Amino acid sequence: xxxxxxxxxxxxxxxxxxxxxxxxxxxxxxxxxxxxxxxxxxxxxxxxxxxxxxxxxxxxxxxxxxxxxxxxxxxxxxxxxxxxxxxxxxxxxxxxxxxxxxxxxxxxxxxxxxxxxxxxxxxxxxxxxxxxxxxxxxxxxxxxxxxxxxxxxxxxxxxxxxxxxxxxxxxxxxxxxxxxxxxxxxxxxxxxxxxxxxxxxxxxxxxxxxxxxxxxxxxxxxxxxxxxxxxxxxxxxxxxxxxxxxxxxxxxxxxxxxxxxxxxxxxxxxxxxxxxxxxxxxxxxxxxxxxxxxxxxxxxxxxxxxxxxxxxxxxxxxxxxxxxxxxxxxxxxxxxxxxxxxxxxxxxxxxxxx
Numbered sequence: 001x002x003x004x005x006x007x008x009x010x011x012x013x014x015x016x017x018x019x020x021x022x023x024x025x026x027x028x029x030x031x032x033x034x035x036x037x038x039x040x041x042x043x044x045x046x047x048x049x050x051x052x053x054x055x056x057x058x059x060x061x062x063x064x065x066x067x068x069x070x071x072x073x074x075x076x077x078x079x080x081x082x083x084x085x086x087x088x089x090x091x092x093x094x095x096x097x098x099x100x101x102x103x104x105x106x107x108x109x110x111x112x113x114x115x116x117x118x119x120x121x122x123x124x125x126x127x128x129x130x131x132x133x134x135x136x137x138x139x140x141x142x143x144x145x146x147x148x149x150x151x152x153x154x155x156x157x158x159x160x161x162x163x164x165x166x167x168x169x170x171x172x173x174x175x176x177x178x179x180x181x182x183x184x185x186x187x188x189x190x191x192x193x194x195x196x197x198x199x200x201x202x203x204x205x206x207x208x209x210x211x212x213x214x215x216x217x218x219x220x221x222x223x224x225x226x227x228x229x230x231x232x233x234x235x236x237x238x239x240x241x242x243x244x245x246x247x248x249x250x251x252x253x254x255x256x257x258x259x260x261x262x263x264x265x266x267x268x269x270x271x272x273x274x275x276x277x278x279x280x281x282x283x284x285x286x287x288x289x290x291x292x293x294x295x296x297x298x299x300x301x302x303x304x305x306x307x308x309x310x311x312x313x314x315x316x317x318x319x320x321x322x323x324x325x326x327x328x329x330x331x332x333x334x335x336x337x338x339x340x341x342x343x344x345x346x347x348x349x350x351x352x353x354x
Contacts, residue, residue: 018098025074031266043175047144049075061090076105147218174216200232213245241323263287283330
């Protein structure tokens with residue numbers, strides 16, 4: 001047997017899955033009933049041990065066409081792992097993927113109890129191991145560091161528009177999901193993906209019609225270089241930010257961010273559109289939130305989480321920038337808010353012809 005050891009001393013005994021290595025990470029949970037492949041390949045999970053709340057994982061196997069990026073999570077916890085997937089698109093069982101990517105995990109544990117502890121006590125560190133350590137100081141001392149640098153690409157590359165080109169977008173890669181690129185391409189945007197280390201001057205010199213700020217992992221305040229570059233970009237071109245991009249834009253404009261007790265992860269997060277008065281169900285993956293009150297007089301809060309009241313979107317009309325905490329490109333869904341990409345394209349076209 002192997003163990004999940006929490007930094008508060010709680011120990012869960014389970015069966016090893018994935019790579020036979022010990023690993024410390026930040027323990028989080030995601031509530032998606034499906035989309036485990038997108039979770040496993042979302043770079044925003046860098047440094048984290050992910051617990052799936054849905055009890056059966058792996059039943060449709062591994063479908064590489066659905067990957068969102070390179071796997072960056074540190075561990076994987078499930079109640080039951082299916083080793084006989086049934087799906088015509090499946091290439092191989094999920095455990096084969098975990099082994100190939102060096103991801104350790106456990107199955108046969110009480111994921112409900114793990115989530116209950118996390119919700120009540122907040123996000124904490126944990127370790128997947130074969131022997132319970134007598135000293136938990138290494139587990140307690142762990143923190144996610146250099147997250148964006150660990151997942152952002154090193155070279156820029158271009159992706160053509162589907163059909164006739166309407167706009168040219170510079171996408172800054174803080175750990176971008178592939179479906180952000182696809183969502184722009186199918187709306188007639190050619191996309192140049194820039195590493196997070198790219199200077200603002202180089203990005204602007206390429207003359208994009210707009211700048212897209214991607215999702216990504218870690219504490220947004222750690223990214224001082226990225227924040228400084230955004231101060232040079234915002235106001236020069238239309239900007240649309242998602243997830244970490246939303247947080248970095250807020251910091252660049254003088255706002256503040258705060259770490260949430262246990263974050264929002266899953267495909268069932270209710271978000272209220274404050275202007276329209278309707279509620280959307282959204283996909284999310286983040287542990288930090290923008291403090292809307294810190295941006296009074298600078299921007300307007302557009303969306304708010306219906307569960308805990310945290311900020312889910314900001315609009316900065318004077319500098320042609322808007323950002324959201326949730327994922328409008330959500331793969332595998334829901335896609336209720338994909339219309340925000342249309343808004344971004346419309347803003348770029350308006351400014352092109354102004």
